[in-house]
Amino acid sequence: MTETSDDLEATLAHVWATLAYGVEDSAAPARTLALATVGLDGGAEARMVILRSFCAEDATLAIHTDNASHKVGEILLQARGTLLHWDPETKLQIRLRTTLSTREGTAEEWARVPGTSQLAYGGTPPPGRPISAPDAAGRTADPARFAVIDARITEVETLWLRNNGHRRARFQRNAGFTGVWLAP
């Protein structure tokens, strides 16, 4: 039997399943992903984000953010960002090259955010601004500050670390996500 890591279709199916599981189970490894964007100074920025929804059919996913956070402005200037997942158990790295866009969250999306988590949207001052003491930021839930970042996956790149030779593959949207092997 061919191993998953030696099979392009099975590798992509594993990526989609990993993302779907990240949405379903808050304890799943892919619940958190690193989001890399281009910063306002032109350098690369990165931070962890929480995967909120995923659609394999459209190859899209969504994350939530305070619309006053720096990454919203960064995405407006440069929409191309990468979401990265590394699972130390399976030794699989997943890179998702995406086109990012931000929009206001809908009332329905806001209603699904648990009450304590709603406090993540609306703090004073906005995220990343200096404050005088560790707990000096005001916490209020403000639905007007609740934003959704939609990510359209343009390319999936996988790297599976194996003792007998790593496996690397790329799946592009404009090729219908059929894959090609890459030198690792």
Add this chain to the structure above:
Amino acid sequence: MTETSDDLEATLAHVWATLAYGVEDSAAPARTLALATVGLDGGAEARMVILRSFCAEDATLAIHTDNASHKVGEILLQARGTLLHWDPETKLQIRLRTTLSTREGTAEEWARVPGTSQLAYGGTPPPGRPISAPDAAGRTADPARFAVIDARITEVETLWLRNNGHRRARFQRNAGFTGVWLAP
């Protein structure tokens, strides 16, 4: 007693200790970091890298790479990149904004790379190029392909997730890494 996450000096000391431990112990959480760079198409790229050395006094660290890998070219065009670490156990996110540079690895550095790991430098074709089968890349150890990426930390940003209010802080090199609190 003040908690570490409510103390700027203790927070920075924790960051340095986390990085030092990542170098010392191959099983440490900070052994692997996400490295975000700006890609040749202007979008943000990210991949996991292994922390090879760290000096708290200079606030510098080093990682190894095949000099034919895409990230070497990316760093030449845009030196500002971010190294990201997230520890799900301690709920601490560490963002290291850095100035990156690449150089040939020294003979002494090459000698310290274990024999099997030396195969990561010198494959044919170079990393990321298409191949015809999952195992079709040639593997040879080539010291001429062994490169070091030096990262000079210009800013440390921490985010500690806590139930009673997250803690976020920033430490800048040009302020001697004295810290300021930020709204989370």
